Amino acid sequence: MLLISCPWCGDRSEEEFSCGGEAHIVRPVTPQDMDDQAWGDYVFMRRNEKGVHFERWRHGNGCGRWFNVARSTVTHEILAIYQVGDDRPEVPE
Amino acid sequence: MTGPRHQPLAHLALAAAREAPRPDAGVTLRALPYQPSIILRGESGDAAFVKAFRAGLGFDLPLAPNHVSSHDEITALWLGPSEWLILGDVGPVAPAGQGRLARALAGRHHAIISQGDGRQIIAVSGPRARDVLGKLCPLDLESPDLAPGHCARSILARCGILLHPQPGGAYHLHVARSFADYAWRVLAEAGLEFGVAIASGD
Numbered sequence: 001m002l003l004i005s006c007p008w009c010g011d012r013s014e015e016e017f018s019c020g021g022e023a024h025i026v027r028p029v030t031p032q033d034m035d036d037q038a039w040g041d042y043v044f045m046r047r048n049e050k051g052v053h054f055e056r057w058r059h060g061n062g063c064g065r066w067f068n069v070a071r072s073t074v075t076h077e078i079l080a081i082y083q084v085g086d087d088r089p090e091v092p093e
Numbered sequence: 094m095t096g097p098r099h100q101p102l103a104h105l106a107l108a109a110a111r112e113a114p115r116p117d118a119g120v121t122l123r124a125l126p127y128q129p130s131i132i133l134r135g136e137s138g139d140a141a142f143v144k145a146f147r148a149g150l151g152f153d154l155p156l157a158p159n160h161v162s163s164h165d166e167i168t169a170l171w172l173g174p175s176e177w178l179i180l181g182d183v184g185p186v187a188p189a190g191q192g193r194l195a196r197a198l199a200g201r202h203h204a205i206i207s208q209g210d211g212r213q214i215i216a217v218s219g220p221r222a223r224d225v226l227g228k229l230c231p232l233d234l235e236s237p238d239l240a241p242g243h244c245a246r247s248i249l250a251r252c253g254i255l256l257h258p259q260p261g262g263a264y265h266l267h268v269a270r271s272f273a274d275y276a277w278r279v280l281a282e283a284g285l286e287f288g289v290a291i292a293s294g295d
């Protein structure tokens with residue numbers, strides 16, 4: 001079980017959170033101009049990183065807020081926690 | 094303000110009333126009577142909103158995470174940076190704008206959401222109250238962040254709760270009405286090893 005540090009509530013048990021998948025995916029501004037390949041990539045294709053993964057988490061059974069996490073998919077270690085809308089932080093590989 | 098026609102835990106309280114008192118019980122469970130409540134939404138960083146709340150209810154909205162403040166039978170519990178639970182009668186929510194909170198906040202960016210009778214509060218008290226919650230809830234109940242004056246949303250077994258520590262080592266647990274029966278039974282079961290008493294009345 002992970003302890004996740006919510007930016008508002010502090011350290012809480014992983015049970016209170018849910019993972020919302022990869023972060024920094026930007027919805028296309030003009031989807032009508034995209035072909036099926038590009039739209040399919042946007043909807044379905046993910047990085048599936050071995051190493052540092054930037055992902056969204058929500059403190060659903062807590063303050064209800066979304067935030068971003070940099071987590072190693074190898075060790076499960078949480079390397080950074082930052083606000084939605086911020087750039088990817090520098091983290092050790 | 095009128096209460097619900099049907100108390101969510103009436104069936105369990107009736108059964109409990111037939112049991113003999115347990116003076117040796119480590120844990121006492123009590124279904125609290127209906128209390129009016131609303132959810133207030135607004136931005137912590139909106140100084141005009143915060144000021145208008147104070148003007149309307151005479152005390153400051155808690156802005157620090159997981160803090161509680163109260164005044165004159167009204168209690169405000171922090172749920173999130175833009176969300177509070179207000180316990181007590183702050184005036185009618187409908188028709189819109191009639192209550193004293195609604196009047197104070199008129200023209201400010203906010204939302205007042207009536208909770209109706211959608212919530213049930215279960216009071217858990219007794220010398221082993223913390224022990225029984227510790228079996229079911231991942232919060233660090235010994236932390237100073239959960240002393241009276243604080244609150245936290247979390248989970249109790251498989252159900253979402255709002256935990257509101259009380260003076261004297263008791264806790265108020267807010268659960269959604271439809272989870273009241275589940276929460277009560279899981280508490281009663283987890284408390285068996287300490288002895289459970291069911292309190293009736295207010």
Ligand SMILES: [Zn+2]
Nearest residue numbers: 006009059063
């Ligand atoms: Zn939180």
